[in-house]
Each structure stands twice: as structure tokens, then as C-alpha cells.
Amino acid sequence: MPTFPSSSAQAARAAVAARLRELRLEAGLTGVELAQRCGWHKAKSSRIENARTPPSDTDIRAWCAACGAERHTEDLIASSRNAESMFVEWQRKQRTGLRRLQDSYVERYRETTHFRVYSPDIVPGFVQTPAYAAALLSSITDFRRIPDDVSEAVAARTRRSQIIHDGHRRFALIVEEAVLRYRIADAATMAGQLGHLLSIMSLPTVSLGIIPFTAPRPMWPLEACYIFDDRLVQVELLTTDVTLRAPTEIATYLAAFAELHKLAVHGDDARDLITSAIASLKDS
Structure with missing residues (x-):
């Protein structure tokens, strides 16, 4: 599991994970349903939501599309890319x-x-x-x-x-x-x-x-x-x-x-x- 050099960076990464979870809940999806729509194992959704695995740009695009929240895609990608360095x-x-x-x-x-x-x-x-x-x-x-x-x-x-x-x-x-x-x-x-x-x-x-x-x-x-x-x-x-x-x-x-x-x-x-x-x- 990747480690981040500062608590602030970890907090930024957790914020991205929390926002992805919010989008799933707003769409009325369970973790299993989201995983099925994205075409990956349900454990991956859990790892992303709990900030154990940083999502790739492709993961974020798939997540937002599954939730009907494409308008948030670019902001979340930018936030995720900078979670360690911001x-x-x-x-x-x-x-x-x-x-x-x-x-x-x-x-x-x-x-x-x-x-x-x-x-x-x-x-x-x-x-x-x-x-x-x-x-x-x-x-x-x-x-x-x-x-x-x-x-x-x-x-x-x-x-x-x-x-x-x-x-x-x-x-x-x-x-x-x-x-x-x-x-x-x-x-x-x-x-x-x-x-x-x-x-x-x-x-x-x-x-x-x-x-x-x-x-x-x-x-x-x-x-x-x-x-x-x-x-x-x-x-x-x-x-x-x-x-x-x-x-x-x-x-x-x-x-x-x-x-x-x-x-x-x-x-x-x-x-x-x-x-x-x-x-x-x-x-x-």
C-alpha cells in the first residue's frame, strides 16, 4: 500500500475518497452495484472509498460515469493527482x-x-x-x-x-x-x-x-x-x-x-x- 509523506497529504487523499463515496450514495448505489457498473471487484470500491488505494484517472472517470456525476470528473482527477503534492x-x-x-x-x-x-x-x-x-x-x-x-x-x-x-x-x-x-x-x-x-x-x-x-x-x-x-x-x-x-x-x-x-x-x-x-x- 502506498504511503504518503505527510498527514496533510493523507488528508487530501481521504477527502477525494470521501467525495467519491458521497457520489455513490447520492446515486443510490451500493458498493457492489458500483463495482458491477465499473467492471471491477467489489473490494476495489471499498479500498478506494477507505483511501487505502489511490484511484487512477480511469477509475475516477468510471466511478463518476456509474454515478451519473460526470460533471465532477475533472475536479476529482485534479484533486487526486495532487493529493500527495498539494x-x-x-x-x-x-x-x-x-x-x-x-x-x-x-x-x-x-x-x-x-x-x-x-x-x-x-x-x-x-x-x-x-x-x-x-x-x-x-x-x-x-x-x-x-x-x-x-x-x-x-x-x-x-x-x-x-x-x-x-x-x-x-x-x-x-x-x-x-x-x-x-x-x-x-x-x-x-x-x-x-x-x-x-x-x-x-x-x-x-x-x-x-x-x-x-x-x-x-x-x-x-x-x-x-x-x-x-x-x-x-x-x-x-x-x-x-x-x-x-x-x-x-x-x-x-x-x-x-x-x-x-x-x-x-x-x-x-x-x-x-x-x-x-x-x-x-x-x-
Whole structure:
């Protein structure tokens, strides 16, 4: 029986199994009846439903067809394919330091032409200054108690961030006003970072929106998320990096991003919030 490297991965696999069971029950089928329709032994249905055997793409197609639930096929296939890889603990990804993690995203960035990023708490990596990145990555290194390769990681992140100057790609960035105010680094570093945001806003392929503290909130603050075209969403949690590829999940994040975009101010109003944050640094 295959084993999975993390409890989160096992939970994802169990979720796929549970959804398949729900479809069978909704169709009014017993496990034996479903097995007969699919042309396999009844024990196979039990193993799949109890997450002991991961279903193949063909198994999922047959299962959904037997239940008259073909509309769920592609989502379930995407979820099943990523059951092992969608949840990856930061501890695993960062155990040798942070530089390798920065380099691991290069290919994903190269494949993407439209980036959508929402951050409630830190400046997105695309637009971090080296000094800000160094302060942030140093904090992560200390908290995780991992090897200190911050200098190399900052250099790797800075190289990767040059993609924002590629005129063939589009970037839509939305941050909460708190991002401008949180003291991730000292006052001088924060001032430099905020000044960098002002310059980035002038790029024709970059849209920077800021959600003010005072904005009415029909959409609440979410976890940080990176949307790569319409094919993949990366969600960053404290302990886990979640990669989503299921079409309905991607659609949900795209819809949430659209709602957050409506709350954000852009252009001169966004510049005013940034310059106000810079002024507060001088007064502190």
C-alpha cells in the first residue's frame, strides 16, 4: 500500500475518497452495484472509498460515469493527482535553507504570463527590495531554526523578481494597508521598500491595489495567495504550502480576487496611502 509523506497529504487523499463515496450514495448505489457498473471487484470500491488505494484517472472517470456525476470528473482527477503534492510542509521545503526554495519557483514563473497576487501581511516577493527580503527571510530562518543562507536566498529572490520587468507578462497585486504599516524591518528599510512600491506602480504591466483599513468588507481578508494564469493557485499558510489545480477551486480564488480588487484603491489614492505610511516612519 502506498504511503504518503505527510498527514496533510493523507488528508487530501481521504477527502477525494470521501467525495467519491458521497457520489455513490447520492446515486443510490451500493458498493457492489458500483463495482458491477465499473467492471471491477467489489473490494476495489471499498479500498478506494477507505483511501487505502489511490484511484487512477480511469477509475475516477468510471466511478463518476456509474454515478451519473460526470460533471465532477475533472475536479476529482485534479484533486487526486495532487493529493500527495498539494500539501507540502514548509519544514520539508526549508530544511536545507531558503535559497533552494527560491530557485524551485523559477520554472513556474517562466511558464506564467498573468500573475495575480493577494497579500494581507507582507510585501509580495515580486516587489521586495533586497533589504526588506533579507529582514523577512532572516526572521523565517530564526523561527524555523534552519541553516542560514539568507544572503544566497535574497540574491535568488532578487534574480527571480526581475521577471516583473518583462513587458510580456502582467502583474495584478493587491495588498492590505497593513502591509504598508507592519514593521517587518527597521524604519530605513521600510521607507526604501515603500519607495520601491511607488516606482513599481509606474510600470505599464503592473497594477498595484491597496485595500484601506477603512474599506467596507463584504470580502474578508484571506490568506496570502498567488494565482498563476488560470491553471494553478499557491496558498501560503504558517506550516503548509498548498498548491491547488482543481478547476472549481481555482475559480473560487479568481472570484475572491475579483472581489478584493473591487475593495482596493489604485493610482493616486494608492500612492497617498503609501506616502502616508512613509511619513509615519519619519514621525516614529
